[in-house]
Amino acid sequence: MNDVVVRALRDDEFRAAHALFRGALHHVPPTDEQWERLRPVYQPGRVFGAFDEQLIGTARSTDAELVVPGGARIPLAAVTGVGVRVDRTRRGVLTALMRRQLTDLVERGVPAAMLYATEGEIYGRFGYGIATRARSCTVHRRQARLRPEAPTGGPVELLDLDEAERRLPDVYARIPLRPGMMTRSERWWAGLFARLRQSDEPVTTLVHHGADGPDGFAIYQVSRQSGQLGTLRVVDLHTADATAFAGLWRFLLGVDLVETIVAYQRSLEEPLELLFTDPRACETTEVGDEAWLRLVDVEAALRSRTWHGEPLVLEVVDPVLEHNADRYQVGPAGVTRTDQPADARLAVDTLAMMFTGGWRPSTLVDAGRITVRDFEVTPRLDELARTRSTPWCGTFF
Numbered sequence: 001m002n003d004v005v006v007r008a009l010r011d012d013e014f015r016a017a018h019a020l021f022r023g024a025l026h027h028v029p030p031t032d033e034q035w036e037r038l039r040p041v042y043q044p045g046r047v048f049g050a051f052d053e054q055l056i057g058t059a060r061s062t063d064a065e066l067v068v069p070g071g072a073r074i075p076l077a078a079v080t081g082v083g084v085r086v087d088r089t090r091r092g093v094l095t096a097l098m099r100r101q102l103t104d105l106v107e108r109g110v111p112a113a114m115l116y117a118t119e120g121e122i123y124g125r126f127g128y129g130i131a132t133r134a135r136s137c138t139v140h141r142r143q144a145r146l147r148p149e150a151p152t153g154g155p156v157e158l159l160d161l162d163e164a165e166r167r168l169p170d171v172y173a174r175i176p177l178r179p180g181m182m183t184r185s186e187r188w189w190a191g192l193f194a195r196l197r198q199s200d201e202p203v204t205t206l207v208h209h210g211a212d213g214p215d216g217f218a219i220y221q222v223s224r225q226s227g228q229l230g231t232l233r234v235v236d237l238h239t240a241d242a243t244a245f246a247g248l249w250r251f252l253l254g255v256d257l258v259e260t261i262v263a264y265q266r267s268l269e270e271p272l273e274l275l276f277t278d279p280r281a282c283e284t285t286e287v288g289d290e291a292w293l294r295l296v297d298v299e300a301a302l303r304s305r306t307w308h309g310e311p312l313v314l315e316v317v318d319p320v321l322e323h324n325a326d327r328y329q330v331g332p333a334g335v336t337r338t339d340q341p342a343d344a345r346l347a348v349d350t351l352a353m354m355f356t357g358g359w360r361p362s363t364l365v366d367a368g369r370i371t372v373r374d375f376e377v378t379p380r381l382d383e384l385a386r387t388r389s390t391p392w393c394g395t396f397f
């Protein structure tokens, strides 16, 4: 591993990094036209490459903001594009890339990084913990009749892809973001539309209008063989309120030649089945990890969210970013580093899981991931980290 060098890539090296990442995912490299659309997704200064004689690994990130419990927004690095060439895996290349990327984020003063993991074993060792979980569901369209009290919703407008690319960022910006959600940069939108434009299936985009203007949108694709009923896949759906949510689902249920509607990685709190006379018309097919969070600056992150009840001293273990390894007194009045004895000890990945409200501390204690001074601390930890809602990210990158 000594002869692997990690450095920030030049703009003219981004395409090779993208091709390497695609190759690691067993996908073909982009065509010239596809690359033209994807180029803006790469944020200069934030794309790393690992080299021996050639480029053998890559990882990158882009700027966003994360909403934390209490509603504050903190700078976030949205990490993606991670891949190591197939003939160079399991010799520490990713480890070198992750260390370089995290050190860079420390230098930039970015307190948190988030990613979607291809496999569950990869990122915990670098301090990422499961911050949000989500569910996938299948709606059996013929079985799915809306209850009479389900909101009717407002008018739904159909946009073509160019209009959608112009207008959806503003609609998303009007959606109240809940903890776990993130802002979507121009780069993020460019990446989404690049993917949609290279798809073989048609893309349909809907905007829902409420009393005060656009308050929700959905993007879907239908795959269907001639002579058969198809599957409608919800690519993206965000709404400001329950009326827009029901209104858009009412529209989706009315799309002809569709047997099932599938939606991946949706919020655990979405009341979809409750809209139907037969709640089993909506079948949960999977519940699993969604976004993984890395607290790059533990002190700044702890300060950014709200806490409840009595203060407690948390001892945070962080072998990768040692400036984080310390004891913190955490409470509603604030967060300070302290020499007081610890009430609870936990690794930084576990802290990320508790931080967003995705996991109750008592669950993490039961799993052996938080060690408490005595059992009376556990309910106090639950109270300390209490949140009003189950976090959901809802923005895949």
Ligand SMILES: CC(=O)SCCNC(=O)CCNC(=O)[C@H](O)C(C)(C)COP(=O)(O)OP(=O)(O)OC[C@H]1O[C@@H](n2cnc3c(N)ncnc32)[C@H](O)[C@@H]1OP(=O)(O)O
Binding pocket: 024, 025, 079, 080, 081, 082, 083, 084, 085, 088, 089, 090, 091, 092, 093, 094, 095, 096, 115, 116, 117, 118, 119, 121, 122, 125
């Ligand atoms: C945010 C995103 O972009 S997600 C996309 C991630 N990319 C992919 O899934 C593409 C296919 N996979 C790959 O490119 C590579 O296998 C990577 C990036 C996952 C791992 O790269 P590597 O260079 O092999 O990782 P590295 O050698 O640094 O491994 C460090 C440790 O993690 C372990 N590890 C790495 N990848 C995996 C894995 N997929 N499953 C289990 N363990 C793994 C290694 O065994 C090693 O453990 P050790 O320290 O106990 O020996």
